[in-house]
Amino acid sequence: xxxxxxxxxxxxxxxxxxxxxxxxxxxxxxxxxxxxxxxxxxxxxxxxxxxxxxxxxxxxxxxxxxxxxxxxxxxxxxxxxxxxxxxxxxxxxxxxxxxxxxxxxxxxxxxxxxxxxxxxxxxxxxxxxxxxxxxxxxxxxxxxxxxxxxxxxxxxxxxxxxxxxxxxxxxxxxxxxxxxxxxxxxxxxxxxxxxxxxxxxxxxxxxxxxxxxxxxxxxxxxxxxxxxxxxxxxxxxxxxxxxxxxxxxxxxxxxxxxxxxxxxxxxxxxxxxxxxxxxxxxxxxxxxxxxxxxxxxxxxxxxxxxxxxxxxxxxxxxxxxxxxxxxxxxxxxxxxxxxxxxxx
Numbered sequence: 001x002x003x004x005x006x007x008x009x010x011x012x013x014x015x016x017x018x019x020x021x022x023x024x025x026x027x028x029x030x031x032x033x034x035x036x037x038x039x040x041x042x043x044x045x046x047x048x049x050x051x052x053x054x055x056x057x058x059x060x061x062x063x064x065x066x067x068x069x070x071x072x073x074x075x076x077x078x079x080x081x082x083x084x085x086x087x088x089x090x091x092x093x094x095x096x097x098x099x100x101x102x103x104x105x106x107x108x109x110x111x112x113x114x115x116x117x118x119x120x121x122x123x124x125x126x127x128x129x130x131x132x133x134x135x136x137x138x139x140x141x142x143x144x145x146x147x148x149x150x151x152x153x154x155x156x157x158x159x160x161x162x163x164x165x166x167x168x169x170x171x172x173x174x175x176x177x178x179x180x181x182x183x184x185x186x187x188x189x190x191x192x193x194x195x196x197x198x199x200x201x202x203x204x205x206x207x208x209x210x211x212x213x214x215x216x217x218x219x220x221x222x223x224x225x226x227x228x229x230x231x232x233x234x235x236x237x238x239x240x241x242x243x244x245x246x247x248x249x250x251x252x253x254x255x256x257x258x259x260x261x262x263x264x265x266x267x268x269x270x271x272x273x274x275x276x277x278x279x280x281x282x283x284x285x286x287x288x289x290x291x292x293x294x295x296x297x298x299x300x301x302x303x304x305x306x307x308x309x310x311x312x313x314x315x316x317x318x319x320x321x322x323x324x325x326x327x328x329x330x331x332x333x334x335x336x337x338x339x340x341x342x343x344x
Contacts, residue, residue, distance in 0.1 A: 010153045013118055013135050017046065017154075020090035024115070025055045026077075027095045028102040030257065033178030033213065035096035036065050038120070038143045040072045041171035042093065045151050045163065056082055058104040062258040067212045068174065071167045077106045087113045096143040098123030098309050100130025120146050124300060124309060138311075141192045144175020148195055169202035173209055181265065182210065186295050186313070221259035224249060228263055228278075235331065238272040239297075239338045242331055244323060245280040264292040274342070275299060275334055279327050282318075287326035290316045291334070297341045302333055 017023070025043055027035030036057075043053045056077040061069060068074070075082065086092075092115050100107050100117075107130070110117055119131040122140040140146050155163050164172075176196060180188045183196070200206060227249040234241050245260055253259075260280060268276035274297050280288040289306075291299040293313040300315045306329075308317025319326045 006149065006153045009135060009137075010150055012133065013120075013150070014154060016091055016116070016118055016133060017051075017093075020051065022052045022085075022089040022091075024086055024089045024092045024110075025053060025095065026057055026092065026103060026106055028097045029058045029104050031057055031059060031062060031065070032096070032261075033065060034142045034144055034175045036061070036068055036074070037171040037173070037175030037178075038095040038147045039093070040068060040074075041144065041147050041151070041168045041175070042095070042120075043072055044165070044168045044171070045154075048163070054085065056086070056106060058106045062261075063218060063256070064213060064216065064258065064261070065174075067216075068171070071171060077109075079105065079109060083109055083113070086110065086115060089113075089115055091115070092117040094119050094121075094131065095147070096121055096123070098125050098129065120150070122146065123311065126304075126309070141187045141189060142176045142179035144172045144179070145192065145195060147175070148172050164199065164202040166203035169199040169204050170209065173199045173204045173206075174213065177209060178213060182214075187311075218259065220253050220255040224253035224255040224259050225263060225266075227253060228260075229267070232267060232270075234270070234273065236335045236338050239274040239342065240277070240331070240334055241267050241270050241273045241275075242277040242279065242327070242334075243267055244327065245278060246323065247281050247283075264290045268292045268294060275338060277330055277334060279323055279330060281323040285320060285322055287319045287321055287323045288316065289319060289326060289330055297338055299334070299337065302337055306333075 025039040027039055039055055046053050055074050057074060058077055060076045061074045086109060092110050094117055098121060116132045119134040120143055121136055122138055122143050124138055125136060151163060176192060180192060228243055228245050232241055232243045264276050264278045274294050276292045278290040282288055291303060293299050295313055298312045300310055300312050303310050303315035303317045306317045310316055
């Protein structure tokens with residue numbers, strides 16, 4: 001029996017893929033486990049079908065995901081080296097991006113090459129979002145869940161039987177593990193656990209993957225975390241916790257941008273805190289802001305008002321402001337949101 005829901009969701013994308021021989025995969029700037037695991041799983045699956053595929057990403061493979069290079073080749077996009085291949089491709093498949101702009105220069109070159117782009121994603125999207133085609137479901141726990149769904153759809157009546165080889169299963173497990181916060185965030189559903197169970201039956205060893213993702217922390221990240229946690233401030237009757245990461249801290253710790261990931265989640269764990277905010281100084285006139293909510297205060301609308309985006313309870317924005325100005329703006333704005341939404 002044909003699953004009409006899946007048929008409606010995937011029929012066009014499936015035809016685009018079937019009609020393509022050369023396919024480029026990409027994900028967002030500062031890639032993460034969901035984007036990387038999704039593109040790697042799709043690449044391995046389509047290569048089995050005889051497609052010629054390459055992964056070009058706008059930024060390098062982050063340190064905590066280096067182990068994925070054992071499963072496939074991730075290339076940092078270089079226009080001089082890669083543009084001719086893009087011009088010869090039939091389709092770009094872009095994973096885990098809510099806004100075309102997050103492809104950076106690579107997105108511009110897709111357009112220059114007149115290469116149609118198919119987005120597979122679970123983030124809220126602006127309208128229009130810049131992609132010619134989209135498979136989009138904000139209820140999905142991760143983009144990796146949608147890739148898993150497509151693989152089953154493409155395999156027809158056999159579903160996932162016989163196609164979740166260990167490399168594909170591990171890539172998909174990384175995607176859902178990282179985007180659900182190790183299955184503890186409120187985007188974790190019964191279907192998420194059912195998918196995880198099938199991946200484990202296909203050869204995934206949960207602790208081995210967890211260790212590679214979360215227990216291979218470089219000492220520079222720990223040093224930076226100590227400096228950042230020393231700046232934590234709690235306001236709004238304990239509902240807001242915010243902190244800063246300065247360029248001086250980065251230099252003192254010998255840290256890289258990729259080492260900042262997860263800090264906001266840690267601060268959110270403070271008892272009584274509803275929203276945690278990190279303001280990361282990028283330059284004299286630019287600051288990156290990350291919001292994390294425990295689930296009672298939505299922060300996506302605020303992020304979008306300020307020019308960013310994300311999920312209801314996990315969002316961010318890049319502000320063209322010095323860090324002190326960014327802190328002043330963000331703290332005042334989020335305190336207003338907390339008062340309104342919690343009726344304080």
